[in-house]
Amino acid sequence: MFSYCTDPSSLEGLVWLSCYLTSGTHLLFYASFGTVLILLAITAPVALLFGYGGAMAARSSIAPLRWFGKLYTSMVRGVPDIIFFLFVPIALDQGFEWLRHQALCDSSQPVWQGNDFVVCDAAKLPLNTSAAWVHDAYGIFLAVIAFSVVFGAFAANVLFGAMQAVPRAQLETAEAYGMTRRQVTRRVLVPQMWTYALPGLSNLWMILIKATPLLFLLGVEDVVYWARELGGAKTSAFSYPHPDWRLYYFLALLVFYLLMTWASERVLGRVTQRLSRGQATMGGDAQRKGAVA
Amino acid sequence: MKLLTIAAAALALTAGLSQAQTIRMGTEGAYPPYNFIDDATGEVTGFEIELGNELCARAELDCTWVRNDWDSIIPNLVSSNYDTIMAGMNINEERKQVIQFTQPYTPAMPSAYAALSADADVEGGVVAAQTSTIQAGHVAETGATLLEFPNPDQTVAAVRNGEADAVFADKDFLAPIVEESNGELVWVEGFDTVPLGEGIGMGLRQSDTELRDKFDTAITAMKEDGSLNALILKWFGEDALVFE
Numbered sequence: 001m002f003s004y005c006t007d008p009s010s011l012e013g014l015v016w017l018s019c020y021l022t023s024g025t026h027l028l029f030y031a032s033f034g035t036v037l038i039l040l041a042i043t044a045p046v047a048l049l050f051g052y053g054g055a056m057a058a059r060s061s062i063a064p065l066r067w068f069g070k071l072y073t074s075m076v077r078g079v080p081d082i083i084f085f086l087f088v089p090i091a092l093d094q095g096f097e098w099l100r101h102q103a104l105c106d107s108s109q110p111v112w113q114g115n116d117f118v119v120c121d122a123a124k125l126p127l128n129t130s131a132a133w134v135h136d137a138y139g140i141f142l143a144v145i146a147f148s149v150v151f152g153a154f155a156a157n158v159l160f161g162a163m164q165a166v167p168r169a170q171l172e173t174a175e176a177y178g179m180t181r182r183q184v185t186r187r188v189l190v191p192q193m194w195t196y197a198l199p200g201l202s203n204l205w206m207i208l209i210k211a212t213p214l215l216f217l218l219g220v221e222d223v224v225y226w227a228r229e230l231g232g233a234k235t236s237a238f239s240y241p242h243p244d245w246r247l248y249y250f251l252a253l254l255v256f257y258l259l260m261t262w263a264s265e266r267v268l269g270r271v272t273q274r275l276s277r278g279q280a281t282m283g284g285d286a287q288r289k290g291a292v293a
Numbered sequence: 294m295k296l297l298t299i300a301a302a303a304l305a306l307t308a309g310l311s312q313a314q315t316i317r318m319g320t321e322g323a324y325p326p327y328n329f330i331d332d333a334t335g336e337v338t339g340f341e342i343e344l345g346n347e348l349c350a351r352a353e354l355d356c357t358w359v360r361n362d363w364d365s366i367i368p369n370l371v372s373s374n375y376d377t378i379m380a381g382m383n384i385n386e387e388r389k390q391v392i393q394f395t396q397p398y399t400p401a402m403p404s405a406y407a408a409l410s411a412d413a414d415v416e417g418g419v420v421a422a423q424t425s426t427i428q429a430g431h432v433a434e435t436g437a438t439l440l441e442f443p444n445p446d447q448t449v450a451a452v453r454n455g456e457a458d459a460v461f462a463d464k465d466f467l468a469p470i471v472e473e474s475n476g477e478l479v480w481v482e483g484f485d486t487v488p489l490g491e492g493i494g495m496g497l498r499q500s501d502t503e504l505r506d507k508f509d510t511a512i513t514a515m516k517e518d519g520s521l522n523a524l525i526l527k528w529f530g531e532d533a534l535v536f537e
Contacts, residue, residue: 023333024332024334024336025330025331025332025335028335093372114499115371115391115392115499116371116498116499116500116501117373118373128314128315128316128317128376129315132357135359216362219361219369219374221360228446230332232446232447233446235325235470235473236473237326237469238329239331239333240332244453
């Protein structure tokens, strides 16, 4: 990165460190923090959407939809995460490629040849000729879906519980005003349920933050992969030989994750305050008393 | 109409591909000097990368390198995430059940035990090796307790911190580590050269015979003109085993 870094073996002390910390692999390490943050930023809303859909389906008056919602939440929650992460992306990837194979290639060619899953070159996803970043983006896309399906199921259960927790009297009052079922849901149920859902959802968010190392199962190089890779002892085959420094790298990760949880706690605390305003809960009561005094 | 457009697009794509086939080459990137990440640039480098690029040039293929964890390196080849494996993978019968290999591009490289003392008990003690390697298979047969790790670096770290009595790996991988440890790590007496395996080859899908033939031809050519031996000497030192 710096011009004096061309021959690292001649450097010492802080100069060496400044070159070391800006080496190609370190830049990739720093970029992987971005990958993790992007993944979180996309996954959280998508998972919430999945959860909302699942909870609505589970409450539906249409029986098949209700069965689907219940099946989704109980099945996904019952299967160990790691199995899901190994299964969903591979199944999705091979599913997409199979579809493209049928559309784009000679579909009489079998896709399974012995041990091998082979589609024609044009059906590959991404194509062999695509740039490396396309392959990375596709990996992240699969990861987002896998994470969203899993965390969506947990979120669905939290939201379902929160919907049940809204006092029945509130809904009855709305019905007495002549609102339809749909209006009751939209105007009374959903605005009130968030305050009950928030503790559960904030738990999920915290677990999601810590679940990102599972990314490496999907071939996306995340912060933990790089910390392990960079921290390992390096011989003179490398430009920057050093002994086993994994401890320092994992300490840096510890700080990163603590900062993430600290920031999340603060944001979630504010959201809780905002949501309990005017609610018939202890939090809401406390706010009312505070306002009077 | 839609089908026609799709078909036309497919034709255009395949026509483009037939000019220069793009091959994705899988490697681990954690096994110096065979394959490792150059810390100055962040790209993979090493004996196999240089060899692979030369083979691709000779076979007139466009090659890109893909890093993949050792654990899932065969499953991801078989499901076509990349097309070849060059990751210090020894040719053996068990792997041949699932994938096929080119002819070996190294002679049968010896393995070795390294430990903190030369008299470490490698036949009754705890020995670290990388998961699903021929070395791990060998340790399991010797009566020593096998301690497996997902990447090679951790096997050496396990010896340094006393978790294992010795580490068993390719001698060429351990040699620079032992040399540069200032006497901390030493070869285990009587076990510093254990012949194992049939040599390292490039792994391909069993259905990919055409590609295997291309690489086989290129490897034969490099063996004949001596450039393969030159490459081995460059990366493994003057005393390395070479082809006759």
